[in-house]
Amino acid sequence: xxxxxxxxxxxxxxxxxxxxxxxxxxxxxxxxxxxxxxxxxxxxxxxxxxxxxxxxxxxxxxxxxxxxxxxxxxxxxxxxxxxxxxxxxxxxxxxxxxxxxxxxxxxxxxxxxxxxxxxxxxxxxxxxxxxxxxxxxxxxxxxxxxxxxxxxxxxxxxxxxxxxxxxxxxxxxxxxxxxxxxxxxxxxxxxxxxxxxxxxxxxxxxxxxxxxxxxxxxxxxxxxxxxxxxxxxxxxxxxxxxxxxxxxxxxxxxxxxxxxxxxxxxxxxxxxxxxxxxxxxxxxxxxxxxxxxxxxxxxxxxxxxxxxx
Numbered sequence: 001x002x003x004x005x006x007x008x009x010x011x012x013x014x015x016x017x018x019x020x021x022x023x024x025x026x027x028x029x030x031x032x033x034x035x036x037x038x039x040x041x042x043x044x045x046x047x048x049x050x051x052x053x054x055x056x057x058x059x060x061x062x063x064x065x066x067x068x069x070x071x072x073x074x075x076x077x078x079x080x081x082x083x084x085x086x087x088x089x090x091x092x093x094x095x096x097x098x099x100x101x102x103x104x105x106x107x108x109x110x111x112x113x114x115x116x117x118x119x120x121x122x123x124x125x126x127x128x129x130x131x132x133x134x135x136x137x138x139x140x141x142x143x144x145x146x147x148x149x150x151x152x153x154x155x156x157x158x159x160x161x162x163x164x165x166x167x168x169x170x171x172x173x174x175x176x177x178x179x180x181x182x183x184x185x186x187x188x189x190x191x192x193x194x195x196x197x198x199x200x201x202x203x204x205x206x207x208x209x210x211x212x213x214x215x216x217x218x219x220x221x222x223x224x225x226x227x228x229x230x231x232x233x234x235x236x237x238x239x240x241x242x243x244x245x246x247x248x249x250x251x252x253x254x255x256x257x258x259x260x261x262x263x264x265x266x267x268x269x270x271x272x273x274x275x276x277x278x279x280x281x282x283x284x285x286x287x288x289x290x291x292x293x294x295x296x297x298x299x300x301x302x303x304x305x306x307x308x309x
Contacts, residue, residue: 028144028235032186036148037064039155052076053109060149060156068120068149073106074113074162088167088306089157091150091190092116093176106295110303113163117153119179120145136230143231150183158189166191169306173197173287173298174260177269178238185244193245195238196253196298197287199265200272202233208262239272246274253280253301255294260286280305 045057054076061067074087090112106114123138150170158165170190172180177198184193199205207224214220228234242250250273254266270279282301284294 028232031144032148032182035062035064035066035145036151037062037066039063039152042156049076051107053107058156060152062148062152066120066145066148066152068153069118070153070156071116072113072157073109073116075109075111084161086164087111087113087162088169089113089115089163089165090169090171090306091153091157093119093146093150093170093172093180094174106299112303112306113157113160115153115157117146117149120149140230140232143236146179147182147186150179151187154187154189165189168192169194171196171302178202178236181238181245182236182241184248185241188248190245191248193248193250194253194302195250195269196302197255197258197261198238198252198269199261199267200237200239200242200269201262201265202231202237203228204262204265205260206231206233208265209260239269242269242273247276250277251280251302251305252278253282253298255286256281256283257285278305 039060040063041059041061043059043061045059047054047056050073052075053073055071055073058070058072059067060070088111092114094116119142121138121142123135123142154168157163158168168189168191170180170184170192171194172178173196175198177195180193180195184190203224206227207220210220210224210227214223234240252266252270252273254261258266270277280301282297284297285291287294287298289295
């Protein structure tokens with residue numbers, strides 16, 4: 001191969017790589033708008049009694065084909081049709097596999113309506129190692145679809161006679177923080193945003209999460225950079241969106257001993273947010289399903305502060 005041909009080959013490769021990067025980092029707004037579309041179908045399951053609450057599974061489908069389930073939990077006290085109480089709504093984003101179960105983990109609704117969403121992920125949630133590569137397209141779709149799913153869920157929830165449309169509290173925990181931030185930034189119907197155990201700078205958080213599996217620092221940085229790019233991290237980073245939540249209030253609840261979220265990431269998200277905002281530090285590690293005490297402390301703090309102006 002001549003030097004001229006080699007230069008053309010290198011230039012073509014560089015152009016291809018640049019085009020791929022630009023495609024991966026394209027503006028997500030048109031995709032989110034298209035996927036949200038309009039509510040096309042609602043399949044309401046039968047409410048089931050669970051202690052002092054009832055829980056109902058509802059499947060929603062948009063005209064775009066976006067489909068997912070919402071678990072709605074409310075007080076079990078019977079109400080006459082002519083005296084239905086409109087209750088504050090808490091929309092919860094707590095994970096893919098556990099998403100619908102968050103309300104059940106909380107238990108008593110304390111007089112509120114809790115709606116916990118599953119993430120609209122259609123890939124293999126059990127894929128590991130190299131098998132994850134095949135899941136990249138499904139993961140990217142879910143990243144773009146989840147904020148749209150929150151808005152579509154609000155289309156349905158705010159039509160319910162037992163929901164107070166003036167009290168819409170959106171809470172994102174851990175991996176749900178970016179989705180909740182984007183949804184609140186895009187939808188003025190959210191009256192307050194709660195972010196629990198999350199932060200900004202997706203690269204830093206991904207790199208932190210890879211430390212146990214990739215101990216060689218240069219290799220870990222390369223892997224973290226690639227994952228951040230494939231996940232549209234620069235576009236979906238919550239610090240890019242959070243200022244748009246104002247003038248609605250923001251409450252950030254963080255764990256003093258959080259082993260997953262770097263303190264610097266939390267500070268980045270906090271500095272990007274506009275007033276009014278509150279920062280709360282709670283004792284303990286990162287919230288997850290097998291740490292009920294952490295979850296109970298977090299829920300108690302949210303509900304204690306929920307009635308504040």
